[in-house]
Every structure is written in C-alpha cells, then in structure tokens.
Amino acid sequence: MAMTATIVPTTLGKLQGTLDKGVATFRGVPYAAPPLGALRWAPPAPHPGWADLRDATRDGPAPPQLPSRLERVMGRVDFAQGEDCLSLTIAAPWPAEGAKRPVMVYFHGGAWMSGAGSLPLYSGAELARAGGVVAIGVNYRLGALGYLHVPELAGAGSARERGANFGLLDHVAALEWIRDNAASFGGDPGNVTLFGQSAGGGSIATLMEMPSPVKLFRRAILQSAAVMPHVTQEAARNVTDEVLKALGLDRSRIAALRDAPVAKLLDAQRAAMMAVARPTDPTPVYRMVRDGTVLDCDPPAGVAAGRAAGIDIMIGTTRDEVHAFFIGNDAVAGIDRAAMAKAIGPAGGERAEAAARSAAVVEAYAKRLSGAAPAALFASLQTDAMFRLPSLRFAEAQGEHARTYLYRFDWQPTAEAPYRAAHCIELPFVFGNFADWDRAPVPPTMLAGGNRRVMARLSKEMQRAWAAFARNGNPNHADLPNWEPWSPASRRSMIFDAECRVASNLDDEIEAIWKR
Numbered sequence: 001m002a003m004t005a006t007i008v009p010t011t012l013g014k015l016q017g018t019l020d021k022g023v024a025t026f027r028g029v030p031y032a033a034p035p036l037g038a039l040r041w042a043p044p045a046p047h048p049g050w051a052d053l054r055d056a057t058r059d060g061p062a063p064p065q066l067p068s069r070l071e072r073v074m075g076r077v078d079f080a081q082g083e084d085c086l087s088l089t090i091a092a093p094w095p096a097e098g099a100k101r102p103v104m105v106y107f108h109g110g111a112w113m114s115g116a117g118s119l120p121l122y123s124g125a126e127l128a129r130a131g132g133v134v135a136i137g138v139n140y141r142l143g144a145l146g147y148l149h150v151p152e153l154a155g156a157g158s159a160r161e162r163g164a165n166f167g168l169l170d171h172v173a174a175l176e177w178i179r180d181n182a183a184s185f186g187g188d189p190g191n192v193t194l195f196g197q198s199a200g201g202g203s204i205a206t207l208m209e210m211p212s213p214v215k216l217f218r219r220a221i222l223q224s225a226a227v228m229p230h231v232t233q234e235a236a237r238n239v240t241d242e243v244l245k246a247l248g249l250d251r252s253r254i255a256a257l258r259d260a261p262v263a264k265l266l267d268a269q270r271a272a273m274m275a276v277a278r279p280t281d282p283t284p285v286y287r288m289v290r291d292g293t294v295l296d297c298d299p300p301a302g303v304a305a306g307r308a309a310g311i312d313i314m315i316g317t318t319r320d321e322v323h324a325f326f327i328g329n330d331a332v333a334g335i336d337r338a339a340m341a342k343a344i345g346p347a348g349g350e351r352a353e354a355a356a357r358s359a360a361v362v363e364a365y366a367k368r369l370s371g372a373a374p375a376a377l378f379a380s381l382q383t384d385a386m387f388r389l390p391s392l393r394f395a396e397a398q399g400e401h402a403r404t405y406l407y408r409f410d411w412q413p414t415a416e417a418p419y420r421a422a423h424c425i426e427l428p429f430v431f432g433n434f435a436d437w438d439r440a441p442v443p444p445t446m447l448a449g450g451n452r453r454v455m456a457r458l459s460k461e462m463q464r465a466w467a468a469f470a471r472n473g474n475p476n477h478a479d480l481p482n483w484e485p486w487s488p489a490s491r492r493s494m495i496f497d498a499e500c501r502v503a504s505n506l507d508d509e510i511e512a513i514w515k516r
Contacts, residue, residue, distance in 0.1 A: 005017070005018065005019070005057075006018065006019045006024045006026075006094065007053065008024075008026070008096070008184045008185060009184055010029075010181045010184055011049075011177075011180050011181055012030065012047055012048075012049035012050065013049045013050040013051065013052075013053075013054055014053045014054065015029060015053075015054050015056040016053050016054065016055055016056055016057065017056045017057060017090075018057050019094055020125070021129065022093060022094055022129065023091055023092065023093055023094060023125050023128050023129050024091070024092050024093075024094040024096070024185075025089070025090065025091045025092075025125060026056040026088075026089070026090040026185070027056055027057060027058055027059045027060065027087075027089050027118065028056060028058055028059055028060030028087045028089075028118070029056055029060075029087055029088040029089070029090060030047045030060075030086060030087050030088075031044075031047065031086055031087065031088055031138075031173055031174045031176075031177035031178075032044035032045060032046065032047055032086040032170065032173045032174075032177070033045040033046060033047045033048065033086075034083065034084035034085075034086065035083055035084075035085075035086060035141060035145075035166070036083055036084065037258065038258070040083070040145070040257075040258045041145070041148065041150050041153045041163070041166060041257065041258065042153070042154075042166070043166065043169045044086060044166075044169055044170050044172075044173040059079070059080075059089065059118040060084070060085060060087035060118065060139065061080050061081050061082030061083075061084055061085050062079045062080065062081050062082075062085060062115075062116035062118060062119070062139060063081065063083075063085040063116060063139055063140065063141055063142040063143075063145065063146070064081045064082065064083060064085075064142070064143070064145060064262045064265070064266060065081065065110075065113060065114045065115070065142050065143060065266070066113065066114065066143070066266055066269065066270055067114070068110060068114040068115065069111060069113075069114070069282070069325070070324055070325070070423065070424060079116065079118075079119065082262075083145070083262060085116075085139045085140075085141070086139060086140065086141075086170055086173070086174075087118070087139050088117070088136050088137065088138055088139070088174060088177070088178075089117055089118045089123075089124070089136065089137040089139075090124075090134065090135075090136050090185055091123070091124040091125045091127075091128040091134070091135045091136075092128055092134040092135075092185040092186050092187065093128055093129065093132055093133075093134075093186065094186075095186075096184070096185055096186030097186070098186075099186035099187075100183075100186075100187070100188040100191070101132055101133055101134050101186050101187055101188060102131075102132075102133045102134070102187070102188060102191050102192075102193060102467070102470040102471045103133065103134045103136065103178065103182050103187040103188060103189070103191060103192045103193065103470075104124070104127065104131075104133045104134065104135050104136065104192075104193050104194075104195055104466070104467075104470050105136045105138060105174070105175065105178060105192060105193070105194050105195070105217070106122060106124065106135065106136065106137045106138065106195055106196060106200070107138055107140075107171060107194065107195075107196035107199075107200030107201075107203050107204060108122055108137065108138075108196070108197070108199075108200050109196070109197040109198025109199045109200050109201070109224070109226075109424070110142070110198070110199055111198070111199050111226075111282075111284035111286075111287075112142060112143070112146065112147055112167060112199045112202075112203075112284050112286050112287045112288075113142050113143045113269075113284060113285075113286055114142065114143075115142070116137075116139050117136075117137025117138040117139050117140075118137055118139055119137075120433070120436040120439070121427065121428075121431075121433070121436055121437060122137050122427070122431060123137075123431060123433050123436055124136065124137060124431065125433075126431060126432035126433050126463075127430065127431055127432060127463055127466070127467070130432055130460065130463045130464070130467070131463055131464065131466065131467025131470070132467065132471075133467050133470055133471075134182065134185050134186060134187035136178060138170075138171065138174045140167045140170035140171055140174070141166050141167040141170055142167060142286070143266070143269050143286045144243055144265055144266075144268070144269040144272070144286060145166075145167075145262075145265065146166050146167025146170070146286065147164070147165065147166065147167050147168075147231075147286040147287055147288065147289070148164075148236075148239070148240055148243060148257075148286070149163060149164045149231075149233065149236030149237060149239070149240050149289050149291075150163045150164075150240060150254060150257065151163030151164070152251065152254045152255075153254065153255065153257070153258070163291075164236065164288075164289040164291045164294065165288050165289055165291065165294045165295065168203060168206060168207075168288055168294070168295075169294070171203055171207060171213070172207070172210075172212070172213045172216070175192070175194075175213060175216040175217065176216065178192065178216075179192070179216055190218070191218055191470070191471075192216065192217040192218055192219075193217065193218065193219040193220065193221065193469065193470035194207070194217050194219070194220045194221070195220070195221035195222075195223065195430075195466065196221075196222065196223065196225070197223040197224055197225075197424070197426075197427060198223070198224050198225070198226050198423065198424070199226050199284065199287070200223075200225075201222035201223050201224060201225025201226060201227070201315075202225050202226030202227055202228065202287070202288075202299075203288075204220050204222055204225065205222060205225055205227045205299040205300070205303075205394060206230075206288055206295065206299060208220060208299075208302065208303050208307065208308035208311060208398070209295070209297060209299055209301070209302025209303060209307050209308070210294070210295070210302075210307075211307065214307060214308050214311065217311070218311065218312075218473075219311060219312045219313065219469060219470060219473055220308075220311055220312075220313045220314075221313070221314040221315070221466060221469065221470075222313060222314070222315040222316075222391070222394070223316065223317075223426060223427075223430070224316075224317050224318055224321055224387055224423055224424075224426075225315065225387075225390070225391060225394070226284070226287075226386075226387075227299050227300065227390040227391060227393075227394050228283065228287075228298075228299075228386070228390065229290075229298040230287065230288045230289060230290040230295055230298055231287055231288065231289045231290065232289075232290060233289060233290070233291060233292075236289045238276060239272050239276055239285060239286070242268075242271065242272035242275045242276060243257075243265075243268045243269065243271075243272045244257075244268075245271075246267065246268035246271035246272060247260060247264060247265075247268045269286070272285070273285045273286075278343075280331065280332055280335065280339065280343045280378070281343060282322065282325045282382070282386070283386070299394060300393055300394045300396075300397035300398070301397075303394065303397045303398045303401070304397035304400070306400075306401050308398060308401065308402070309401040309402065310401065310402050311398070311401075311402050312402045312403040312404070312405075312469070312473040313395070313398050313402065313403075313404050313405070314404075314405040314406075314407065314465075314466075314469055314475060315391050315394060315395050315398075315404065315405070315406060315407075316391065316406055316407030316408055316409065316493070316494075317383075317387045317388050317391055317408055317409070318408070318409040318410075318421045318422060318423060318424075318425055318426055319383075319408055319409065319410045319412075319420065319421040320379065320380070320383060320412075320419070320420035320421045320422055321382075321383040321386070321387045321388075321422065321423045322378075322379040322380075322382040322383045322386065322387070322423065323376070323379045323383070323418075323419045323420050323422045323423075324419055324422035324423040324424060324446070325379070325382075325423070326375045326376075326378055326379040326382070327375055327376065327379060327418050327419055328375075328418065329375065332374070332375050332378055333374070333375050334374055335374050335375065335378050336374070337359070337362045337363070337366065338359075340362045340374075340377070340378050340381060341355065341358040341359040341361070341362045342355075342358070343378070343382070344358050344361065344362070344381055344382070344385050345357075345358035361381070361513055361514060362377075362381065364513045365377060365380060365381050365513065368509070368513075384510050384514070385514075387423075388408075388507065388510065389507075389510070389511070389514060391406075392406075392507060392511070395486050396488070399485070399486055399487065399488075403473060403474075403485045404485055404486045405469070405475055405483060405485055405486060405494070406486040406492070406493045406494070407493055407494040407495070407496060408493055408494075408495055408496070408503075408506065409421055409425065409426040409429075409496045409497075410495050410496065410497040411425070411429075411450075411454075411455075411458060411496060411497045411498060412425070413446070413447055413448060413449045413450030413451075414448075414449040414450070417446070417448070417449065418445070419445065419446045422446050424446065425446050425447070426462070426496070428447065428459070429455070429458055429459040429462045429463075429496075430459075430462055430463065430466055432459045432460070432463050434447070434452070434455065434456075434459075451498075454498045458496065458497075458498065458500070460479070461477075461479050461480055461496070461500060462496060464477045464479065464480075465477060465480060465483075465494075475494075480494070480500055481494075481500060481501060481502050482502065483502060484502075490504060491504055491505045491506070491507075491508075492504055493506045493507075
C-alpha cells in the first residue's frame with residue numbers, strides 16, 4: 001500500500017510521518033528527554049529537540065518490561081524495548097490545516113508493568129478515521145523503573161522530585177507536550193479527552209485528583225479502571241527493599257540502582273513481586289505511591305471533593321473482568337470459600353465482624369451462581385470487588401460535579417467462551433482493529449468464534465460513542481438507544497452487546513450483597 005510522507009512542525013522540531021487513506025501517523029515522537037543516567041528515577045525532563053527533520057515513521061522502543069500477565073488471553077506480542085521510551089504515537093485525519101478536532105489521549109493498561117501505547121493492538125488510526133479525532137497513544141515508564149519508591153535518589157527543591165510516581169509524572173509531561181503541539185496535527189488543545197483501560201484508567205482517576213494535570217484535559221473515559229488505594233510509603237519501601245535484596249544491595253548503596261543493567265533490574269522486579277504478591281490477588285505491586293505531595297489521597301476522595309469539577313466522564317467495566325486472570329490459573333483452580341473470604345476481606349488484623357461479612361458475601365455469590373466452579377465463583381467476586389464496585393463509587397463521586405455516563409460491556413464471542421466478557425475484550429471494538437489482534441503470534445482466545453459481522457457493527461457503535469463524547473461530552477448517536485447520564489435516581493447504564501440496550505438499576509443486586 002502506497003504511503004506518502006507528511007511533515008509537521010512541533011515545538012521541538014519538524015516530524016516526518018506517513019499518510020494512509022486520509023490518516024497521518026507519526027511514531028516515536030519524543031515528549032520528554034530519555035530517562036537515562038541521572039534521569040533514571042527522576043521526573044521527566046524537557047527534551048532538547050532536534051535541528052533536522054526527524055523520521056517519525058517507525059515506533060520508538062516500548063518501556064522495559066516483563067511478559068504480560070494476560071498473555072494467554074491477549075496473545076504474545078514481540079516488540080523492541082529500551083529506556084529511551086518516552087514517546088507518542090499520533091494518528092490524525094489529514095489534511096490538518098485549520099482543523100480543530102477533538103484530541104483523544106490513550107493510556108494503556110498492563111498493571112503499570114507491561115504494554116505500550118505504540119503497540120498495534122492500541123493503534124488509533126481506525127478511531128481517528130471513523131471518529132474524526134486526533135488519537136494519541138502514550139509510552140510511559142513501567143514497573144520498578146516507573147514506580148519504585150526511591151526518595152534517597154530524589155533531587156532537592158521541586159515537590160515533584162520526591163522519589164516516587166515517575167510513570168505518573170510521565171503522563172503529565174505527555175499531556176503538557178500535547179497541549180503545546182496538538183494544533184500542528186489538527187487537534188484542539190482545549191478539547192482533550194483522556195481514555196484508558198485498566199491501569200490506564202486508574203492513572204486517569206489519579207490525574208483527576210491532581211490540581212495541575214486536571215487543567216490539561218476536558219473529559220475522561222475510564223475503561224475497566226484500576227481505581228484502588230495507592231501504595232503506602234511503608235509498603236512501597238518494602239518493595240524497594242526486596243528489589244535491592246535481589247540485586248545484592250542495601251540502602252547504603254541505593255545509588256547503584258542507576259547503574260544496574262536493565263535486564264538485572266527486571267529480574268529484581270520479578271523477584272520482589274514474588275516476595276510480596278499473593279496468587280489470589282491480581283492487585284499490581286508497582287503503582288502510584290501516596291507520598292503526601294504528588295498524591296495526598298486515594299481515589300475517589302479527591303473527585304468527591306470536587307477537584308475535577310466540570311470534567312465529564314464515561315466509566316464502565318466488562319461483565320466478567322477477572323475471568324481473564326483466574327480461569328485456567330492453577331493457583332486458584334480449587335480455591336475454597338474460606339480463602340475467597342480472606343482474599344476479599346480487610347488486610348491484616350481482621351475483626352471477627354469484618355471476616356463474617358466477607359464470608360457472607362461469598363455465600364451470597366455461591367447461591368447467586370449456583371454450580372459455578374471455584375475459579376469462576378472467585379472471578380465473579382473479584383470482578384465486582386476490584387472493578388465494578390470501585391467504578392460505581394467513582395461515578396457517584398464525580399456525578400456530583402459533572403455529567404457521568406456508566407456502561408457495561410457484555411459481548412462474548414460464543415456461549416461457551418471460557419473467558420466470557422473478559423478484561424480487555426472491549427479494546428479491539430473501541431480501536432476498530434480486529435486484524436491487529438488477529439495477527440498476535442498466539443491467537444487471542446477471548447475473541448475466538450465471534451461473529452465478525454456483529455463485531456464490526458458493535459465496534460462502529462462504540463467508536464461513534466467514544467468520539468461523540470470526546471467532541472461534546474455526550475456519547476449519544478443515532479445507532480444507540482438513548483443513554484442518559486447516571487444519577488442516584490435513574491441509575492442508568494448502557495449495555496454494549498450484540499444488541500445494545502439501556503438498563504436501570506443494573507447493579508442493585510451486587511450492591512445489596514456487599515452492603516449486608
């Protein structure tokens with residue numbers, strides 16, 4: 001297929017991209033300096049720019065990472081990795097001159113440990129083409145390189161230099177670059193919508209609680225968002241100690257981390273995870289730290305207080321999120337109900353009353369899902385505990401301050417599909433790129449057997465809703481039933497399925513169980 005070179009100016013220098021069927025794509029676009037040497041475990045620094053025309057026709061490196069925990073579901077993806085990873089992938093309808101299109105910025109998932117916004121799985125080209133938007137994917141630091149708590153390495157002065165949350169600060173730097181350069185790609189810097197899935201949605205929830213970043217965007221779409229308490233400084237310190245231990249270091253030699261080879265750091269990252277994680281708990285080990293300066297509260301406390309007033313949101317989950325983690329996982333295949341109750345209960349020093357409530361929740365789910373295998377029962381419990389209920393609480397909190405639209409994705413490829421409507425399954429529908437998912441070296445079993453005609457129609461319906469929301473804060477369009485904002489009175493949710501529909505009081509049953 002013929003590709004035509006496209007050149008645009010930016011604040012750092014000129015870029016040359018490619019043009020294909022009316023969409024220009026620019027790859028490997030730096031938004032901050034490479035986080036190497038003294039900038040490893042430091043806030044993102046300004047990029048020095050370039051004098052000559054920069055080739056933006058090839059992807060930059062993905063952040064260094066271990067294999068994805070969901071490889072068996074999504075398929076294995078091979079890509080180049082490296083620490084010089086702070087880059088964007090930009091897809092824009094072309095020509096751009098004079099256009100003021102909505103800008104949609106995607107933060108990928110992967111438990112803050114894997115993935116990249118530059119992966120073909122997250123290509124924004126079809127969304128840009130179908131929705132008339134500028135779609136941007138962001139690469140940011142992951143795992144220990146992005147979220148290790150190392151205050152001993154922090155510089156003096158700025159409140160941002162506290163030795164934590166570097167990957168989150170990369171998000172902010174990317175948004176600042178987009179604010180300054182969106183117009184060059186036909187985007188409106190005053191109409192930026194963030195969208196992100198899983199960890200990416202959790203990052204958006206956190207950005208909505210930070211005073212400066214919230215000024216950089218207007219709307220947000222949180223897909224299967226990991227809305228959870230941030231890591232305490234004590235817990236973060238324990239993880240750092242385990243990383244140091246795996247490298248044969250102690251706190252007195254912590255500066256040696258900046259010289260450690262990436263491969264050894266990834267090995268140490270894995271060792272620390274093995275030391276502190278539990279097989280029944282998919283909560284990420286490496287994530288934002290509540291350091292008291294960059295982050296001073298856990299979501300949704302900040303949005304409840306109105307920190308993101310006026311930021312309209314769409315938020316939702318898939319129906320069977322955690323099936324992707326637990327079905328086929330030997331560690332939980334035969335889990336008993338006592339272990340389930342312990343897993344969903346309060347951590348450490350459990351009171352008898354709280355333990356009894358957890359046990360009652362498990363028994364209520366067992367009755368509701370009579371005959372379900374232990375792993376499937378536990379997956380349903382954790383789907384609601386980790387994703388659905390936190391999303392509802394976030395919707396309720398932001399709904400006091402802006403329009404809030406709630407959804408659930410129910411489509412599954414066949415009645416017998418083992419992962420059902422699993423975590424990540426909505427992504428190829430939003431991006432409209434089933435071919436990219438089909439090309440994964442290991443078949444993406446979560447889509448296997450699906451009716452491609454139905455899938456294509458549902459994808460167009462979702463793309464139009466995402467783009468409409470980005471354009472004016474309202475996801476409604478002619479091919480969907482009327483979708484009203486969520487409110488405590490109406491409690492309306494859109495159900496995305498082979499036939500989309502609106503449901504009222506969708507979550508009343510599970511909320512009643514958890515409130516007992």
